[in-house]
Amino acid sequence: MSETENCRRFRRGVIVTLGHLVTSLRPLSVPYRGVAGVLEPTGSRSGERPLSADSVNSPVNADYPHNHRSLTPTKGERAMRTACAVGFAVAVVALSSSAWATDICVSDTSTMGHIVFRKVKALKPGKAVTLNGIGVNMPATESFPISGTAIMTTGGTVKIGVLYHSMAPGVTFGGGQIASLTTDATLAGTGNGDTDGDYLPDFAITWASVDCATVTLP
Secondary structure, eight states: OOHHHHHHHHHHHHHHHHHHHHHHTSOOOOEEEEETTEEEETTOSTTOOOOOHHHHHSGGGTTTTTTOEEOSOOHHHHHHHHHHHHHHHHHHHHHHHHHHEEEEEEEETTTTEEEEEEEEEOOOBTOEEEEEEEEEOTTSOOEEEEEEEEEEOTTSOEEEEEEEOOOSTTOOSOSOEEEEEEEOTTSOEEEEEESSSSSSOOEEEEEEEEOGGGOOOO
16 A cells, blocks of 8 residues: 555544544533432433422432533533643644654765655655755764755656755865755665766765664764
8 A cells, every 4th residue: 555545544534533523522402310419311211201399309309400400511611622622633633743754764875874864754746845864974973964855756756856064064074065866755766966066966876775773873
């Protein structure tokens, strides 16, 4: 099953869950009466007669009609339900956001190291996704920021443009560079890099997908 179809199924599940929640929060207006401390709906059982004057004045129902109430929520109850619904919606959004964004790691032949891209959103045709990464040279002694953008074509091919911010003092990797690659959804693919600023290819670059757990950050 494709990643796009999984996202659609997840969104449908969230919508159905929210629908059930809204239905459960609808105010009720069934009158209740108290008998021996137990709330029972009036006339809820087949053949049951309404409370008579005698039964109302009986010791069991001495406080009737004060204990006769409606399940229509009070102002405080409505505020509490609203707060619960909002909290649930925020939780759903947070969970869905985390589900659609994931870390992606690749090995990088231009630095002989790795790149860790944080919280990459799901790629979709016609959408641009921001890439915020940590470049790590080998032997994993230095790190530097990498920023860029990824887009997906209607055919599923991913086009990437990134900038290596590696000119800060103390970084011996070298000057900054830009790179453009054609990859798959895991950001594994090939392209070219430019280091002299003429925006023409100076060297080939290959990214290969790796497990982020295997990448050491200095």
